[in-house]
Amino acid sequence: MLHDFYHIQGEWGNFHHGFVEILGGGVPGRWPRDMSTMSRSSLLGGHGRREAAGRLSSSRRRVTVSSLNVSTSSVEATNSDIKEAETLVGSIGVALDNLPVKPARVQSGIGLISKRELWRGEEILAVPRKSWITVATVKESPIGSAVEGQRPWVCLALFLLWERSNLNSPWKSYFKLLPAELNSTLFWSDEELAELQGTQLLGSTLSFKEFVETEFERVRSEVLVPNMALFDPSVFNLEAFSWAFGILRSRTFPPLTGEDLALVPLADFINHGAAASDARPSWELRKGTGFFGSQDALVVRAQGDFRAGQEVVMDYGAEKGNGQLALEYGFVESAESTAAFLQSQSRDCFTLTLEIPEGDRFADDKVDIADINGFGASVSFDLVCGQGPSEDMLTYLRLMVLDGPDAFLLEALFRDAAWGHISLPVSRENEEGICTAMLDGCRAALEGYGTSVDEDVRLLAAGIDDPRLKVAVVVRLGEKRVLQELQGWFEAHLARLDKLEYYAERRLRDLGLLDDKGFMTPWVFNE
């Protein structure tokens, strides 16, 4: 089953839950089922490089991706793009002169530059609802009745394709400024994707492609074919639909997502950057009172302090790893230099999906215990460098491998307390079991990559000119670093199994039958 626009994530899925909850389809990272086949998504399937189709303005910029250092990107926003952006600001009812920011050419295409010093939390612009592109906008358009009942993102995608050829469109300037080519991995050629061999990003990318293709087929039969007079097949084709999907994924932010999905011209010129220090979202909805024409507005707030002349940036998602940035936006974040990059691992991510095997003889009890504690038969854990496995992940692992003499903890009598009991080591066998499972899984995953950590480090140090190749190297290196660290953690854990206290000792101690040094108390001894 395919899921909604914002939860289309495979099991990267919630590489922030949901990176690809596209469900189904051999996405790497699912343990134990795919332990041996992890990270071996097929590259077959003819996903050639796609040009955004349809009637595109010839003045379209090609936005290329930054890579190692987001500020090194080679992007071509022309002076006429900036003029167009200024026209756009006027056309959406915002007075450019009153704004503390202005559109400008920056290394990531068009961006916003501050005209004066800005403080964290300060409002930098507000775009009134009437200038947004929403489902309501689509409903009122000539294609409104044809898209009735479709999901918000589908409505908006079709509207984008419809409206960009409308010479009288109130968003004419906006459409001229949308990039014709996107760098999301969704638009990479087979050759480029081959550089992602073994990565979760490859799995997620292929899941995205499949999702978009399946959706397009459905939309074609439900909307396009029955309304041929409205939808010219040369404009409303898969390539164009994929482009529209890519535009929506890369230019919409909370809170205007899901049912409230909206494109907000001007607000979406803000680029991603590390200067953002405020955890609060940059996009904020201001409800209008209705009095004196006051209407809802999308307010963009500064997430950090900015000097005059500095580019104002926001964080597209502190929880997003480089793989997710590459998939959704076509760039990765890292430090200024290779050396600094190798130090910084904040965007290195790997999403591990664990599941209780259906064939486990205690599967029903285990799933029941997982359910009671807010987990399911399968759970995704986002792993990042420097943090080690979470307590929940260790507990879930212990539950997964619980067997033999420890299985009494699965009995109905213990149902409510079981999670608490297994949140600490249960037995040496159980703890060894989780280490072995994880070490096997890590090894299999690492073997699935086309290159080693050392090879990637050498490539980066030598300098990579091709921005997409850099993205690939940064992502695959990041995933491997997380896996290696995890491997190190479980190796060390395995070595300390003799020093851990297990369930049986804990019980005796709780009952006062074991002293602090682990010896039986005399009372027991005398028994």
Ligand SMILES: C[S@@+](CC[C@H](N)C(=O)[O-])C[C@H]1O[C@@H](n2cnc3c(N)ncnc32)[C@H](O)[C@@H]1O
């Ligand atoms: C919301 S738009 C921002 C406006 C965009 N720069 C433009 O020219 O229209 C998001 C897109 O901008 C680009 N972008 C944003 N931040 C970036 C960064 N830090 N490095 C490289 N590209 C970035 C990516 O192409 C991304 O998909």
